[in-house]
Every structure is written in structure tokens, then in C-alpha cells.
Amino acid sequence: MNHALDLLIGLVMGLNLLALGSGRLPSLIRAVSLQGVALGVMPLLMEPEVRWHVALVALATVTGKGLVIPALLRRAMRTANIDREILPFVGFVPSLLLGAGGTIAAMVLAHELPLLPEQTGSLIVPGALASIFTGFLLLIGRSKAIAQVSGYLILENGIYLFGLLLIHAMPLMVEAGILLDLTVGVFIFGIIVDRIQREFDSIDTRKLTTLRE
């Protein structure tokens, strides 16, 4: 049971790397959506018998993170006629190495944290920290708005992974609220991307730093 969970967290970490290394927007979005599906399956594996509350969270996560949000992103990409190349501020190999360093640091840090005894051996905490770090890295290191949204999603995936530790304590409404917020956030992002594209003929966020009359 726990073994399968660890495998999935391993998959999530691998997808973090893939997201950092991918040079095109479609592959980045694919990595994020796969990560969402992997995260969605996790609550089902965390306990022996499946309760409706957990199953509902899993279903909502898989559809939300795995299908709806990536579809919104793809739609935004298509309607705004965005060039597929990702133009990085931080190059691919440096960001990969930074991401790997961050993951190693997350492993070490999680080992030092005063966790509950039943969670000390689990990979959830290092996985969550590594995803948060990867998300930050993508937010900082990519110039396209859609790549930054993907970074934001990976960041949120890390927070969700952290939240899995509290799945019994956290009521369903909170989970649902987070997912709803996320969907609305991506929706607004899509509209903003479209606006930026119309205004500047590109979604390079560097152009937003200069003021015009």
C-alpha cells in the first residue's frame, strides 16, 4: 500500500524534472496534467478502505488537475496563438541542476523536521517540498505567462501533497474550495494571457516591466 504511494511520489518528482527540462509548452502542460492525475490517485492508496469523502476528493482532483485545467491552458495557448518555444531566463540545464539540488535539500530537510512518528519515513514531505521548490523555480525562471502558470500549478501540487498528510482532519469543503479557487485562478490567467497577447502581440512577461503612456 505504502509502496505504491512511494512509487507515485517518485513519479511526481520525476515529472518535476521533466517540467524543468521541457523546452516546449505542450510537453510542460502534459507533465503538469500527469502530475495532477498522480496526485489525484494518491488519496485512494493512503488507506485500506475507500470512503466516499476520499473518493470524491480523488475524483475531483483527477478531473480538475488532470483534465480541466490542462484543457484550459491548451485552449488559452491555442486562442492566443502562442509560440510553443519556452524562452527561459534560467537555462534548462542550470534549472534542472537547481531543481535536483532543491530535491536533495528537501530530502535532507524533511529528515530533520520534527514530524509525527508515522510520517517520518514517508516521502510525502520531501515530495511536497521538492514540488514547491520546482514551482518557484518555474515561476522565476520562465518568461512566458503560460509556463509561469504551470509553475504555479506545480507549486500548488506541492501544497496539495502536504495537505494529504491532513486528509482526515481537513473537511471536504476546504479541498473543494482549494480546487475551485485553482480552477478560477487558471481561468483568469487564461483571460489575462489573452489580454497580454492582444496588447503586446506576445506573452513575454518581460514586456510588462516597462511603463507606457
Added chain:
Amino acid sequence: MNVLLDVLLRAVVWLALAPLLPGIITKTKAWVAGRRGPPVLQLSYDLARLWRKGVVLSTLVSPGFVIGPAVAWVAVFGAALLLPLGALGTGLGFEGDVLLFVYLLALARFCTAWAAMETGSAFEGMGAAREVSYAVLSEAAIIAAVLALCVQSGSTSLVAMLTPAAGAGAVLLAAGLFVVLLAENCRVPFDDPNTHLELTMIHEVMVLDHSGPPLAVILHGASVKLLLFAVFLTEAVLPMGSLTPLAATGALAASVLVVTLATGMTESLLARFAFRRVPLLLTVGFLLCLFALLFAWRGGPA
């Protein structure tokens, strides 16, 4: 006497089955493209044909031109004999044989590059330089993967390392080793085995001036290396030790076939990567293996 027979049988299995793999890959590619494709045994026919042919030697070459491929073949074959075959265990294994395994693969690469340089052609030197510069990263990935398996099993013999199930890092290890398999065997995202376009050739450049039996030895060695990596990948990920002998052998054969088909599909569906992007993919492969090592280190005792 029994040991000798055992090793001989293993040798026959490795040597006879290896040429099938490139045939299966070519067949997969042909099938995806809607062609019939050459027979699966095509490489064996080619080897027989090459073996009957004469050798053309440049006036420049030293005996190293012929010795190089021979040593490389023996090194790869020796590394293959060290690997356990499913439940059969290994014929020649000993404590610490994983070091020999890694070094034999390095020796094989050195000898191929050396034989390529023997021709005195700048073009082949360029091919050797490319091959070796890719190898820097893919070898790092192999070493990380081997270390992960060592840490996980607490042993340095291949049998003990490869029989238990891979831990939490199995997915990462499988992905990383598959990237290494593609890079080490010069398959598509890194190198195109069919290309004869000067600018993009890597492995093909190195063997361009070989002919007759030495070329046959190189081609056969390459197929053994492909089988070796497929078996290594399979045994590193699957829990061979927990299956019955028959099931283990069946699982091994089936997964090697799956890996081969996956290679064929990768070749059909992916284009070659631009030169600049190759180090990136190899770095991803290395980091995947490194993460597997990390998991084995931190996640293992829990």
C-alpha cells in the same frame, strides 16, 4: 565440468538471442510506418555475409584497428556473462562484480573509439569525440543507478543487487535507465542508426571504415550491448527474487521484449534531438537515476 557447461549454455543464449533485438526494433518501426520490413533475422544474415567477406585495411592502421573491435566484443560479452539471467543466477558472479561490469562497458567504449581513431581520419575522430562526450553523462547515470541498487540491497554483487524488488525509486530508475539504454546504444533521440548524413552521424561514423569480420564483430557486439541493457533495466526494476524460477524467466523474456518494442516505438514516434538538446536529456536521465539513489538512501530504511 558442470560450471563450464553452465557458462557455455549462457554464452549460447546471449550470443544467439542478441541479434534478434535490432531485428524486432526494425520490425516495429516498419509496422508503425505500414511497411513489411526486413525479416527479424536480418542481422544474423548480415553477420554471416560479413563474416565471409575480406577485410580492407588502410595503409595507416596499426593492429589496433582489428584488435579494438575484438577487445570491445569480448568486454561486452564478459559484462553480459556477469549479469544474472532471471532465476538462473549468474555463472561467474562474485562479490564486487558490479565494478567489473561498469569497467568492462567503459573498456568496450574505449576500444571502439580507439579503433575509430586508428584510421587517421578526422571524420572518425569527430565521431569518437561525440560518442565519448555523450558517454560522460550516460556513464554518470549508470554509476548513479548502480549506486542506488547497491545502497538499496547493501551488496556489491550483481545477483544480490538485481534480485530484490526496487524500492520507491523504481519508476525513476526505470525511466533513467531507459534514457541510458537509448543513449548507450545510439538509438533515436540521440543518434540514428540508419543515418548516413555526415553531420549527424555518431556511432556510424566510428565504424565507417571497418569491413568484413571486424564489422560483423562490432555489429554483433552492439546487439549484445542492447540485450545487456534491456536485461539490466528489467532486473533492476522487477522483483525477480520473489517469483518462481519459471515465472521469473518468463517475466524477464516478456519485459525484454517490451523494452525492445518500446525502443522501436520511441524511434518511430520521436525525431532526433538537436545536438544542443542532447545533454539536457542525458542530464534528465542522470538526475532520474540520482533521485533513485536518493530514495534508496533516505526512503530505504523506513
